[in-house]
Amino acid sequence: MTLESPLVYETRHRLSYYECDATGHPSLSMLISMAVQVSEDHGNLLGLDTAVVQSYGGGWVITSYEGSFAKQQPVNGEEIILGTRAIANNRFFALREFWIQSTDHKIEYAHLTGLFVYMNLKTRHLMSIPSAIIEPYHGPEKKRLPRLAKACELKDVKFKNDYHVRFFDIDSNRHVNNARYFDWMQDPLGAEFLSSHRLKHMTMRYEKEVRYGQTITSEISSPYYNENGELATDHRIVFDGQLAAASTMIWYE
Amino acid sequence: MTLESPLVYETRHRLSYYECDATGHPSLSMLISMAVQVSEDHGNLLGLDTAVVQSYGGGWVITSYEGSFAKQQPVNGEEIILGTRAIANNRFFALREFWIQSTDHKIEYAHLTGLFVYMNLKTRHLMSIPSAIIEPYHGPEKKRLPRLAKACELKDVKFKNDYHVRFFDIDSNRHVNNARYFDWMQDPLGAEFLSSHRLKHMTMRYEKEVRYGQTITSEISSPYYNENGELATDHRIVFDGQLAAASTMIWYE
Numbered sequence: 001m002t003l004e005s006p007l008v009y010e011t012r013h014r015l016s017y018y019e020c021d022a023t024g025h026p027s028l029s030m031l032i033s034m035a036v037q038v039s040e041d042h043g044n045l046l047g048l049d050t051a052v053v054q055s056y057g058g059g060w061v062i063t064s065y066e067g068s069f070a071k072q073q074p075v076n077g078e079e080i081i082l083g084t085r086a087i088a089n090n091r092f093f094a095l096r097e098f099w100i101q102s103t104d105h106k107i108e109y110a111h112l113t114g115l116f117v118y119m120n121l122k123t124r125h126l127m128s129i130p131s132a133i134i135e136p137y138h139g140p141e142k143k144r145l146p147r148l149a150k151a152c153e154l155k156d157v158k159f160k161n162d163y164h165v166r167f168f169d170i171d172s173n174r175h176v177n178n179a180r181y182f183d184w185m186q187d188p189l190g191a192e193f194l195s196s197h198r199l200k201h202m203t204m205r206y207e208k209e210v211r212y213g214q215t216i217t218s219e220i221s222s223p224y225y226n227e228n229g230e231l232a233t234d235h236r237i238v239f240d241g242q243l244a245a246a247s248t249m250i251w252y253e
Numbered sequence: 254m255t256l257e258s259p260l261v262y263e264t265r266h267r268l269s270y271y272e273c274d275a276t277g278h279p280s281l282s283m284l285i286s287m288a289v290q291v292s293e294d295h296g297n298l299l300g301l302d303t304a305v306v307q308s309y310g311g312g313w314v315i316t317s318y319e320g321s322f323a324k325q326q327p328v329n330g331e332e333i334i335l336g337t338r339a340i341a342n343n344r345f346f347a348l349r350e351f352w353i354q355s356t357d358h359k360i361e362y363a364h365l366t367g368l369f370v371y372m373n374l375k376t377r378h379l380m381s382i383p384s385a386i387i388e389p390y391h392g393p394e395k396k397r398l399p400r401l402a403k404a405c406e407l408k409d410v411k412f413k414n415d416y417h418v419r420f421f422d423i424d425s426n427r428h429v430n431n432a433r434y435f436d437w438m439q440d441p442l443g444a445e446f447l448s449s450h451r452l453k454h455m456t457m458r459y460e461k462e463v464r465y466g467q468t469i470t471s472e473i474s475s476p477y478y479n480e481n482g483e484l485a486t487d488h489r490i491v492f493d494g495q496l497a498a499a500s501t502m503i504w505y506e
Contacts, residue, residue: 017293018286018432020425027421033271040270044330076425077297161417166440167447168280172273172329179271187419191465194420212444 007138009042010083012103017076021194025073028186028199031110032065032179035098038082039114046136050173054121056130060094061119062178065204066148067112071252073198079103086139088146091128092117094137095145115148124209149203151246154234159188159220165212176210181245184218185235193223200230201250208244210237216244226250260391262295263336265356270329274447278326281439281452284363285318285432288351291335292367299389303426307374309383313347314372315431318457319401320365324505326451327355327362334358339392341399344381345370347390348398368401377462402456404499407487412441412473418465429463434498437471438488446476453483454503461497463490469497479503 013034021027026034043049053059074080080100087095093115100110118129163184171177181204186194210216221234231251237244266287274280279287296302306312327333333353340348351365371382416437424430434457439447463469474487484504490497 016286016290017425018283018290018430021421022423022425022427024425029421030271033269037269037271164414166436167442167444168274168282168436168440170275170444172270172275172277174275177271183419183421187421189420191420191423 007085008083009038009045009085010081011038011041012079013082014079015074015076020076022191023073023195023198024075025198027183028067028202029179029182031067031100032112032182033177034082034100035084035112035114036179038084038098039096042084042137048133048136053133056118056127056133057120058118058127059121060116061121061206062114063117063206064115064148065112065202067110067202067204069110069199069201070107071198071200072107072109074100074102074109080109081105086134086137087113088142089129089134089137089139090142090145092126093145094118094129094134094139096139113146113148115145149248151203151205151236151248152232152234153246154219154221154236156221157219158222159190159218161188161218163187163216163218165210165214165216167212170212176212178206181206181210181237182247184216184237185220185245185247186249188218188220189233197231197251197253199249200252202247204245204247206245208239208242210239210244214239223251260338261336262291262298262338263334264291264294265332266335267332268327268329273329275444276326276448276451277328278451280436281320281455282432282435284320284353285365285435286430287335287353288337288365288367289432291337291351292349295337295390301386301389306386309371309380309386310373311371311380312374313369314374314459315367316370316459317368317401318365318455320363320455320457322363322452322454323360324451324453325360325362327353332356333362339387339390340366341395342382342387342390342392343395343398345379346398347371347382347387347392349392366401368398402501404456404458404489404501405485405487406499407472407474407489409474410472411475412443412471414441414471416440416469416471418463418467418469420465423465429465431459434459434463434490435500437469437490438473438498438500439502441471441473442486450484450504450506452502453505455500457498457500459498461492461495463492463497467492476504
């Protein structure tokens with residue numbers, strides 16, 4: 001762990017075989033899990049563990065992600081750098097960035113931005129962020145935060161699959177691990193597509209929390225070429241006719 | 254990493270939030286994944302990585318596990334010791350033990366024994382273990398290996414659920430991660446049972462390999478008291494009328 005400035009937190013992590021998928025590289029859900037882990041570690045270092053955060057009546061909830069990924073990805077057994085810092089925050093929103101790099105800092109495998117709110121976890125009502133849990137990050141206060149790219153709406157449903165939310169989808173924070181949504185979102189694409197394409201960019205917006213025992217449906221558009229000539233797929237998770245999450249993914253071919 | 258004798262390999266690992274379930278402790282499938290990881294690390298250290306092992310025409314395949322678990326389990330964020338050594342081997346079988354301990358070695362959270370064979374991965378035919386890939390472990394050669402406890406046969410089916418084998422169930426070894434069977438085996442017990450009981454002992458026997466795209470059924474007996482007065486459940490994974498795996502689990506109440 002190095003601490004270059006009050007803003008920056010970095011740690012090293014060695015990729016285990018169970019964090020990598022059939023391609024030999026970490027799955028998107030594992031990259032997201034590592035980002036969540038490094039932000040928890042950052043919080044713990046600043047004395048802001050879950051108990052302290054929740055002592056103000058709420059908890060951090062992710063609302064959206066945007067991520068860019070290098071064509072070269074780390075491999076099973078490789079040591080990588082996980083880093084994070086607060087970018088900006090206002091009364092209701094906190095923006096945080098994450099990076100996953102080679103240990104020589106020469107390759108940035110993934111760069112993620114996440115937008116967080118502070119929410120009463122029982123009523124799901126937004127609360128203003130208590131200054132005691134945001135000031136230690138020294139993120140600049142800004143009236144307007146940069147916006148993350150939006151997911152495109154599905155125009156057709158080419159791939160579709162139902163997923164039952166399992167006990168082991170709940171993590172030690174006692175909520176469905178938000179990273180699992182990416183497994184549900186990508187799995188219907190099938191082994192052939194997922195083995196022959198690598199993720200280049202993604203946007204993700206969480207709309208409704210999925211809970212243990214529910215059956216959700218993962219729907220995916222036909223792959224299409226976007227205005228930049230890139231191969232893209234639109235994704236959504238629905239349950240009971242409600243949108244739980246939406247994503248657009250852009251792929252290296 | 255400490256190397257106490259040619260036989261023993263130990264490494265340290267810090268538990269991430271995504272390796273722990275709703276109880277705040279690592280799930281059985283994660284404990285098994287960590288055991289597999291430490292045995293891969295041990296192999297790599299001895300120059301026996303997957304490519305070398307497979308250069309003799311086959312690969313290591315786990316046939317069964319037996320495990321004992323302390324009532325006290327490690328928690329999210331805790332650093333633990335993962336250890337392994339070869340216990341014994343003969344022409345066709347290799348027995349390996351694993352331990353998961355507190356860093357002061359005072360608590361043994363889990364002790365596992367695994368029986369491995371060397372198999373042609375295409376024909377699924379057993380091969381004799383090439384001496385070049387077993388001798389470096391310095392495990393004693395024995396005609397008869399100690400037997401692992403057997404799973405009891407299901408007398409009734411109280412809990413039952415179907416699981417579709419997903420792309421992300423395949424790990425970087427390009428097979429369904431054997432640890433996933435434990436998620437499928439435990440999930441039908443439900444959150445109430447799994448949150449209020451902790452695993453004490455398990456036996457597991459793999460019979461048939463489960464593959465991507467298959468739908469498997471996980472069946473569990475009614476909980477019962479065994480001959481030692483312990484709460485037990487019998488588990489099996491079936492597909493196409495064939496037994497894929499069988500387990501008996503004993504629980505702390």
